[in-house]
Amino acid sequence: MAFRLIPKEEKFFADFIALADRIVSGATLLEKMLANDPPAWEVAVEIKQVEEACDSVTHEIIQRLNRTFVTPIDREDIHALAKSLDDVMDAIDAAAGVVRRYRIHTLPYGTRELASLIWRSSMQVKVAVEALEKKAGVHDAAVEINRLENAADTVHDEALRRLFEHEKDAITLIKCKEMLDLLELATDACEDVANALESVVVKHG
């Protein structure tokens, strides 16, 4: 009979790491998709699959949470963390879906910068989530995620400014604006992850 070093409910940490890994995969695919003009539209299908895998893990986390009496971290924090991680992947998937749906051909200024910031942010999400169980190193990653979100905000604002200055076709403009807004939303969701993680650390500090 095996001796369990880790009580069963600690599986939450493994699930959060599984979610973070998938977010890094999604962000990597997004960068690849948007690397050239025209973007690799078909990659959106792969990103959708990663998003569906995230949905399943999130669903399992919530189900386990509802069945578990003693959780390693507060229930509300598990909920906020699962939701915010899921939101990151949803935003990445939605941005990719828009590029594919409208067959956007020429990516506007800011697209690749934002995709790169999302990827860097997703790597910090992974670092922070892995640091969670030992409650060390979360704060530094959270600070970096906040910094990346501010950088994304600035790029997004400048990207829209230039788009409205140069793009004279209103329909093209609508497509590009929707994509840029969703890319920025992904970095906002990373910030929500950082906030949820900081809550946990402060409570247990």
Add this chain to the structure above:
Amino acid sequence: MAFRLIPKEEKFFADFIALADRIVSGATLLEKMLANDPPAWEVAVEIKQVEEACDSVTHEIIQRLNRTFVTPIDREDIHALAKSLDDVMDAIDAAAGVVRRYRIHTLPYGTRELASLIWRSSMQVKVAVEALEKKAGVHDAAVEINRLENAADTVHDEALRRLFEHEKDAITLIKCKEMLDLLELATDACEDVANALESVVVKHG
């Protein structure tokens, strides 16, 4: 002196059923409004009245929740359930309001399909909410709501693809896009209801 078989706080179940009934009314009116070209714009006024009735019930639920010490289901679940039911009706009302505000004359592909999916989803919401008190049958309805939301996602994506392909007037396109987005949002909100209901059932399973 009457003997109370049902403790007072069980009124929550009756309130949720009242909300679900109103959502079905709202979804039925929406289908009727959008049945023909041009849509029956004036029906939006009736839908707004249903939405205001939902607001009142939701407000009463929250007030009662704040005054009640022992609740039949977890406080956070009552809150999530009331909010998500209210969000369904808000999205239905917002979609109808947009059709009326812009006097949309010719409904784009996908509009009636989405209205039908919202109606079917609202019927499942009613089934699920009625099943809640006896905690049986909720899961099947929740699975069906999730299936309908996926179907709505596919219709919405295809509807926008076609809209951007065929509609050359940018202002008409903006109006139709806002309506299609709000219709899809209504099915998303139904999915949130399903998730909230599943949380309750798993905890008491």
Add this chain to the structure above:
Amino acid sequence: MAFRLIPKEEKFFADFIALADRIVSGATLLEKMLANDPPAWEVAVEIKQVEEACDSVTHEIIQRLNRTFVTPIDREDIHALAKSLDDVMDAIDAAAGVVRRYRIHTLPYGTRELASLIWRSSMQVKVAVEALEKKAGVHDAAVEINRLENAADTVHDEALRRLFEHEKDAITLIKCKEMLDLLELATDACEDVANALESVVVKHG
């Protein structure tokens, strides 16, 4: 050694008042910015600074909440209140940012009416938050905030109706619509503040 009349955790009330004060400052700057055509675009920079100050206070509230065992009002209410106050300022900042980003020159019908409703709503938010500690007077301010939100809804709907009727340039229309939507969002967020405050009062009533 000083005798502490107010236990340390009561600092939450002072923080909420600090947030409300900043929201009034932000709303005052917004009205000033939008008073004439062309608007005073550079005021958006000042509004952004107020928004960043709000972010810091909100962050402190959440950190303190996570470190505090006994709170004067329910943890979930402190959280909801901090978040909704922060959302008001975010919406004000976003609306100002859009006016500046697009260098909107001629403000459409409804802009000044909405800015005025936001300012009046922010004043009631301040009244309500100051009334919180003594739990008297909150309800009247909440009712007034709800009334102002309904008024803003009506103005917003009429503003969009007129915009789509008169503005024939789709790109100008997109810019103005985004601004009007964000102004309306600020009054929605004030309503969330009112709801959060009413929850506290009902529980302690």
